[in-house]
Amino acid sequence: MHSKMIAPLLAAASLLAFTPGTAVAQAQPQSPAQAGDPGWESGEAPPSVGTGARDAEQPAIFVTARRRQETAQQVPLAISVVDADKIDNTGAFNVGRLQQLVPSLTFYSSNPRNSAVNIRGIGVPFGLTNDGFDQGVGIYVDDVYYNRVASATFDFLDVAQIEVLRGPQGTLYGKNTTAGAVNITTRQPTFDFEARAEASVGNYGFAQGKTSISGPITDTIAARVAFSGTGRRGTIRNVATNEWINEQDNFGIRGQILWEPADSVDVTLTADYSTQDPACCGTVFVRTGATQRALNRQYAALAAAQNYQVPDTDAFARRTDIDANLNAGNTIAGASARVRWDTGWGELTSITAWRYWDWLPENDRDFTGLPITSISQNPSQQNQWTQEFRFNHDGDRVDFLVGAFGFYQEVRTQGLQAQGRAASAWLLAPTSALSRDPSVLDGLTARNDIRLDNLSLALFGQLSFDITDSLSIQPGVRLNYDRKDGLYNSVVTNGTGQLVTFASTDPRIVAQRGVLAPQFFEPQFDDWNVSYDVTLAYEITPDINSYATYARTFKPGGINLNGVPNDAAGNPVLEVGTVDPERVSHYEVGLKSQFLDGSATVNLAAFRTDIRDYQAQVVNGQTGVLRGYLANAEAVRTQGIELDASLRPSARFNTYVSGAFTDATYRSFADAPCPPELSGGTTVGAGQTASPAGTPGGLSPANCDISGQRLPGVSRWAVSFGAEGNVPVTLAGRDGQLYLGYDGSYRSRFSSNPTPSAYTWIDEFQLHNLRAGFRTDAGINAFLWVRNLADEDYFEQLQVPSGNTGLIVGNPGDPRTWGFTVQSQF
Structure with missing residues (x-):
């Protein structure tokens, strides 16, 4: 763990945060470029987007969504903007917390590698760990594309x-972003000295420190360095190891150098390093449900046969007995160079970047205290290189952007899974004598070599004509080429070191390969596609803007790298080694308005997205053989309505509400995997009828038609809301404001399985957060x-372990937490 790093960082942040106000009073006003957005031009007023009600009118919010600076109300697309103040005040210190502020955004993670960021219900197949597909939501930090969703956990x-x-x-972002994008802008180096600090402490041993320092080195060179560290005790007690698990343990550093050799040229060099080393990620027992397995092969009978009981059947007692090692070691790092040249007719930008991701996990894949799966590890290393060129021209009536983007990625994974002494009794049929011999499966080991080489090239552009x-009118186009080359090689040996093969007829070998099967195949995919969109924007009045958009786009095809x-005869079914591209048709209309002299904002959007050949997760019902693989559902549709509204009637009060109704369903998926209650029995034959759900030893359909059912992870209704009020006071000789703030969120129920079960x-849940403090006009906030x-007791995710025994495990959300934060800047 990195607690030794976090402690001095917290001390340094505390020291800076409590710096006397005289130093704060000497702070220099920020130039627009210093405020964080590299696109702000000299001479323009910097945006004010803090949540504190310090101004009597609604501040303008500037964004670079279209790769140029403009206010959020001018942009003809649905956009949610969260500023630094709101991030700090609401504790939204990573993407997982950000979803409480942005209803259309969802984030689910059973561990950093198995994470999903979705917008409007689409983006990533829910719950699938597979390196061979692309994300539908692009994550960008200072123009650099982050391919690994694991970055969202930092x-x-x-x-x-x-x-x-x-x-x-x-058509504006070189990599595919069929569902949307999360565009993160960090604070930039400044030519005026600036320092910021934040220190927080709370229950569960929570400690967080953040510091940043920026200033000039020479007349043409400025630098900025920032540190962040978070530590917190876990919220689940593992009685098997007598430790708290699912803790937070993050440390990060970012350094930037800005060089301005001429008025028309600037170069920014950036390097960053972030690491996690928590005891994570474990689950708790939630419930069992009847399946169509034989009764003696369902969870209750299997557990009773080994005299096993879970430590607690109440999930929110937060107790587990996971016996395998847990680790979620996770490191991301990278370096980039951004060069911008104002040619006088437009701005030419080059972004060159390299990123690295190192994943060192250990899991308990059987989710119990029994030594069924004793080792489950898939350490993985990724390198990615990106190069982007853009030219942006702003004219009187015509604006345009053209660009080229190149992406190359290498992923290397070394998988290891080993079965333990309880595996025979749990995984083999109790009627077989082999199930009573622990040595049959004890030590059965699969060593997996998994490789991916991923190339993506794009030419893109967008025109805006008044x-x-x-x-x-705003048309755009993107030409894209993708190629993926993979390798999957699983070598299986038993406890005596003997190779497990499909050629053997030895009953012990036959039983062993039914649990861990050897396999070798080399999937490959390549394809060209063209995406395009067109947007009409109409200014009804200076304060009311409307738009309508149609987009035709593609999400590249993928390859299965978890086995098929x-x-x-034991040969891999190669036709499912690849999945087809998603073909996306998107329709949207929106209205953006401000009234009451700019103190009120109301934005509405209605959308519909139709996807053909949707990339969905298919789960194999056998224990241990496969975790899941990609397949194409015939058609998916997501549609809905979104609202973003805020009101600031005076400098003393502001309030906001954001809501989303999202109807995301499989329109056609006739051969989907069945839910656990319809799985595990004998497959129906010709002329037979499947048994009712949950019939022990019943007849199970080979697949299920789930057309019309809901996509996983999507709430029909999601709402975020809040308010803050303040009164001016003078405390300890400092002028400032006492304030009280509230933020709440609500999500209706959602399915936590690829096929609804x-x-x-x-269940639906709502979260309520409060804050109360004092901030000075000079920049101190406590x-x-x-x-x-x-x-509130709620689950972030439920999981169905492989084997279809009826066991359901889950990831409980955070309980009530409380603490104290102090911030300062000078």
């Missing part, structure tokens, strides 16, 4: 603003906070 580091762009963005002073089914619906005030 702390935001010196962030100025986050823009969540909803809907396809591929037809009249009120009406404009074998045929009767009666056992995996997560406040108490409580999150999940009502101590």
Whole structure:
């Protein structure tokens, strides 16, 4: 763990945060470029997007969603903007917390590698660990594309603003963003000295420190360095190891150098390093449900046969007995160079970047205290290189952007899975004598070599033409080439070191390969595609803007790198080694308005996205053989309505509400995997009828038609809301404000399984957060906070372990937490 790093960082942040106010009073006003957005031009007023009600009118929010600076109200797309103040005040220090502020955004993670960031219900197949597919939501930090969703589990580091762009963005962003993009802007180096600090402590041993320092080195060179560290005790007690698990343990550092050799040229060099080393990620027992397995092969009978009982059947007692090692070691790092040249006719930008990801996990894959799977590890290393060129021209009536993007990625994974002494009794049929011999499966080991080489190239562009002073048209196009080359090689040996093969007829070998099967195949995919979109924007009045968008885009095809089914002879079924591209048609209309002299904002968007050949997860029902693989569902549709509204009637009060209704369903998926209650029995034959759900020893359909059912992980209703009020006071000779703030969120129930199951619906829940504090006009802010005030019991995710025994495990959300934060800047 990195607690030794976090402690001095917290001390340094505390020291800076409590710096006397005289130093704060000497702070220099920020130039627009210093405020965090590299696109702000000299001479323009810097945006004010803090949550504190310090101004009587609604501040303008500037964004770079279209790769140029403009206000959020001018951009003809659905966009949510979260500023640094709101991130700090609400504790939204990573993407997982950000979803409480942005209803259309969802984030699910059973561990950093198995994480999903979705917008409007689409983006990543829910719950699937597979390196061979692309994300539908692009994550960008200072123009650099982050391919690994694992980056979403790290702390935001010196962030100025986050823009969540909803809907396809591929004609402005070189990598595919069929569902949307998360555009993160960090604070930039400044030529005036600046320092910021934040220190927080709370229950569960929570400690967080953030510091950043920026200033000039020479007349043409400025530098900035930022540190962040978070530590917190876990919230689940593992009685098997007598330790708390699922802790937080993050440390990050970012350094930037800005060189301005001429008025028209600037170069920014950036390097960052972030690491996690928590005891993570474990689950708790939630329930069992009847399946169509034989009764003696369902969870209750299997557990009773080994005299096993879970430590607690109440999930929110937060007790587990996982006996295998747990680790979620996770490191991301990288370096980039951004060069911008104002040619006088437009701005030419080059972004060159290298990123590295190192994943060192250990899991308990059987989710119990029994030594069924004693080792489960898939350490992985990724290197990615990106190069982007853009030219942006702003004219009187015509603006355009053209660009080229190149991406290359290498992923190397070394998988290891070993079965333990309880595996025979748990995984083999109790009627077989082999199930009573622990040595049959004890020591059975699969060593997996998994490789991916991924190339993506794109040419893209977008034009904006003002037809009249009120009406404009914005067409865009992107030409894309993708190639993926993979390798999957699983070598299986038993406890005596003997190779497990499909050639052997030895009953012990036959039983062993039914649990861990050897396999070798080399999938490959390559394809060209063209995406395009067109947007009409109409200014009804200076304060009311409308837009309508149609987009036709693609999500590249993928390859399966977790193994595929074998045929009767033991050969991999190669036709499912690849999956087809998703073909996306997107329709959207929106209205953006401000009124009451700019103190009120109301934005509405209605959308529909139709996807053909949707990349979905298919789960194999056998224990241990496969975790899951990609397949194409015939058609998916997501549609809905979104609202973003805020009101600031005076400098003393502000309030906001954001809501989303999302109807995301499989329109056609006739051969989907069945839910656990319809799985595990004998497959129906010709002329037979499947048994009712949950019939022990019944007849199970080979597949299920789930057309019309809901996509996993999507709540129909999601709402975020809050308010803050303040009164001016003078405390200890400092002028400032006492304030009270509230933030809440609500999500209706959602399915936590790729195929909806009666056992995996997560009930609706709502979270309430409070903060109260004092901030000075000179830049000091100290406040108490409580999150999940009502101590709501809720699940972030439920999981169905392989084997279809009826066991359901889950990841409980955080209980009530509280603490104290102090911030300062000078």
